[in-house]
Amino acid sequence: MNKQQAKQRFGIIGNSPLLERAIDIALQVAHTDISVFVSGESGTGKENIPKIIHQNSNRKHNNYIAVNCGAIPEGTIDSELFGHEKGSFTGAHDSRKGYFEVANGGTIFLDEVAELPMSTQVRLLRVLESGEFMKVGSSNAIKTDVRVIAATNVNIPNAIKEGKFREDLYYRLNTISIFIPALRDRKEDISLLFRKFASDFADKYNTPSIRLESDALKLITDYNWPGNIRQLRNFVAQLSVIEKERNISATTVLHALPENRNENNSPILFEEKSKADLSEREILYKVLFDMKRDLTELKKITFDLINNEENSNFNKDIFNDVNENEITLLPKQQESDSQEEVYTLANHEKNLIKKSLEKHNGKRKLAAEELGISERTLYRKIKEFKL
Numbered sequence: 001m002n003k004q005q006a007k008q009r010f011g012i013i014g015n016s017p018l019l020e021r022a023i024d025i026a027l028q029v030a031h032t033d034i035s036v037f038v039s040g041e042s043g044t045g046k047e048n049i050p051k052i053i054h055q056n057s058n059r060k061h062n063n064y065i066a067v068n069c070g071a072i073p074e075g076t077i078d079s080e081l082f083g084h085e086k087g088s089f090t091g092a093h094d095s096r097k098g099y100f101e102v103a104n105g106g107t108i109f110l111d112e113v114a115e116l117p118m119s120t121q122v123r124l125l126r127v128l129e130s131g132e133f134m135k136v137g138s139s140n141a142i143k144t145d146v147r148v149i150a151a152t153n154v155n156i157p158n159a160i161k162e163g164k165f166r167e168d169l170y171y172r173l174n175t176i177s178i179f180i181p182a183l184r185d186r187k188e189d190i191s192l193l194f195r196k197f198a199s200d201f202a203d204k205y206n207t208p209s210i211r212l213e214s215d216a217l218k219l220i221t222d223y224n225w226p227g228n229i230r231q232l233r234n235f236v237a238q239l240s241v242i243e244k245e246r247n248i249s250a251t252t253v254l255h256a257l258p259e260n261r262n263e264n265n266s267p268i269l270f271e272e273k274s275k276a277d278l279s280e281r282e283i284l285y286k287v288l289f290d291m292k293r294d295l296t297e298l299k300k301i302t303f304d305l306i307n308n309e310e311n312s313n314f315n316k317d318i319f320n321d322v323n324e325n326e327i328t329l330l331p332k333q334q335e336s337d338s339q340e341e342v343y344t345l346a347n348h349e350k351n352l353i354k355k356s357l358e359k360h361n362g363k364r365k366l367a368a369e370e371l372g373i374s375e376r377t378l379y380r381k382i383k384e385f386k387l
Contacts, residue, residue, distance in 0.1 A: 001056050003027060009055070010048045013196050014189030018181035022049065029176050030056035035128065037173045038151035040180030043230035049178055050109035050149040059147060062106035065099050070112035070374035071365070077120050079136050088137020100133055100144050107147045113173070114154035114165055115374050121166045124148075128172045148173065183225040183232065190221050193229065197236035208246050210239050215250040223257060350385040353378065357387065 003023050006012070012023070029036060030053045038046045047066065054064045072080050079089075083098030099108055110116075116124065127133050128148060132141040150173045159165040183190065194212065202209035212220065225231055238256060239248055353371065360366035368378040381387075 001027070001052075006052050006056075010051055012045065012048055013193050014186055015192075016181060016186030016189050018179070019186055019189070022178050022180055023052065025176065025178050026052045027056055029053065031058065033147050035147070035173050035175045036149045036178060037170075037176070038149065038178045038180065039156075040151075040153065041182045041228055042153045043228035044180040044182060045229055046151045046153075046180050047109070047111065049180065050107065050151070053149060054107040054147075057107070057147070059106050063103045064107045064109070065103045066109040066111060067099055068111045068375075070115035070376050072376070073379050074117050074376060077117065078123065081120065082123060082133045082135055084136035085138045088135075092137070095135075098133075098135065100127060100146055101142060103146045104144045105146075107149060110148065110150045112152060112154075112374060113150040114152040114156060114159055115376050118164075118166070121169050125166065125169045125172060128169075183228040187221050190225075190232070191217060193232055194220065194236055197233050198240060201237055201240035205240070207240070210236070210243065210246050210248050212248050212253075213250065216248050216253045219250055219253045219257075349381070350387070353381055353385065354387055357382075 001009070003020065006023055006027065012019070026036075026049050036049070036053060038049045040046050050066065051064070054060055067081070069077065078084075079092075079096065079098065081098050081100055083096050083101055084092050086092060086095045110124075123133060127144065127146070131145060132143055134141055154165075156165055156170055156174075160167045160170060183193075191212075194217075195209075198209045198211070201207075220232075220235075227234075235256065239252070243252060245252075353367070356367040356370050357364070360370070364375055364378055364382075368375045371378065373381075
């Protein structure tokens, strides 16, 4: 299979030099058993590289298993990957084969590998070093011949410094590195992708394909696309279904681009970010900054009321003890004991998660994407906040 055939088979659109280089490397290493590490932002299409490698390898007639490590709860990830013995934990009514046993002789793709717990990283390292693993609840080593391809959108060197990812595992996985460029770094491909998606949706819904006017094309080419190809596809789907006019103007594009509208009056979490996803720490910082901004606005309104209304019941002292981590608002004093409502950073984070889950009808995957965290992190927060 040559590069053009690989693109056609896996629906890869574009002629960017960075994209062409990534496909070239995938084809070159396919016939080996070397571990490959795929990096790039969320939504760039990293999942295509492992498929190209597997289909061009000697393992192509054996199993190919793709595992989203971030979507599996921490308590069950070892069982999913390595299997378990009957009775090894509550609910283990039967023995079960894990992905590494099922994929013996084939290829396993570990997406979002940086989300693996440290204990699971140790087990994975053993598989890479010796080709052996043990089921949960077993002391017998099982041999497996599996090619491992891993991917992440996390900055692994930073994760290593923060103690979240093992350095020795990284070097084992990163024998060959393949980088998938963000859509903003392959602007020449945006018009091609738009036409392809527009044609696909026209065929699917039996309608004329939408077309971009020249100024509209310039707008989408200059746009940052933090969600990359996934976001562009959703954008084209929206225009294809909603817009009655098939010629799309710049005005229509401006109205449809995310930072130009906020229909639900909900906070926009992803303004002008270079990455599609924010880390949990970044979300907490943003929440804190938003709270501080809201506090400043509230202080101004309150002081205006104090200055303008001689008989105001607001107490100027309510802001004396405010700190960055907790905001206490004292309501109007009553003859009975006063009540106070405390808004903490955790409460604000809980409310954001609750609103996102309600917005997406409890679908954790969609909520996690909107909040910019992994499904694993969201699962942990749901348990923590008892949502």
